[in-house]
């Protein structure tokens with residue numbers, strides 16, 4: 001049986017950008033549990049979807065039986081240009097970044113600090129694992145990822161402690177890592193979140209190359225957008241959100257319609273401030289509390 005625990009985020013807010021009368025050709029770059037894709041299909045839109053996840057592929061295979069206007073490719077969205085020749089342009093492209101609830105509860109992936117599992121954290125099927133990072137990266141590299149991706153002020157102290165501990169014994173599981181974080185003497189930032197959150201975020205971002213994937217994707221996505229198409233991106237942490245915000249800013253179309261990037265294309269920014277989930281959505285789906293939605297209209 002194919003299980004699906006993922007609840008799609010800000011569905012109404014996303015649909016509010018789509019003219020009810022129109023049937024669009026939509027590219028869902030982060031299919032996950034298919035929540036957004038199904039909403040689009042139910043409204044009569046055509047959907048092409050990507051995900052690197054095996055479980056997503058199984059869900060997609062099931063959906064294909066019900067909808068003839070649905071295609072699924074098991075690819076990393078940074079490789080959109082591989083398919084460019086075969087694919088037409090799209091009138092709505094969506095990214096709902098990060099990992100799904102299905103992946104969070106999968107102990108083979110091991111993203112959760114509540115479930116003990118082998119150190120992995122790779123949810124995109126790549127070769128890099130948190131085990132390799134923790135046990136093989138140099139002190140300098142560890143410090144870099146904890147500082148840059150975890151925003152941990154005492155990243156150097158943490159990296160030094162991990163290097164000492166792994167010389168005594170290889171660090172193999174999430175719970176072993178949590179014990180090391182606990183004993184490191186590092187003052188983790190927030191009292192509101194679990195003390196391991198920042199370190200886990202850093203390892204997950206590095207393992208899956210999350211920021212690189214997004215940056216590469218944004219460099220190519222204009223090739224797949226129709227004139228007046230929407231690009232909608234949901235982010236879950238400030239590092240991703242900054243990249244998306246700066247992308248729309250540096251490619252914005254000015255009032256006189258001269259293009260800032262001299263490429264003859266740009267975006268009208270439709271969300272000066274990012275849209276966040278309503279209180280009622282947050283009370284039903286805690287995951288939505290950190291989500292930020294930014295949308296731009298492609299001008300060419």
Ligand SMILES: C[S@@+](CC[C@H](N)C(=O)[O-])C[C@H]1O[C@@H](n2cnc3c(N)ncnc32)[C@H](O)[C@@H]1O
Nearest residue numbers: 008030032033034035036051052076077096098
């Ligand atoms: C937050 S979930 C998306 C949930 C989906 N919108 C839904 O409503 O069910 C993010 C999904 O994006 C996928 N993903 C993240 N980065 C990816 C990438 N670079 N290439 C392909 N898929 C990616 C993950 O595997 C995960 O399934």
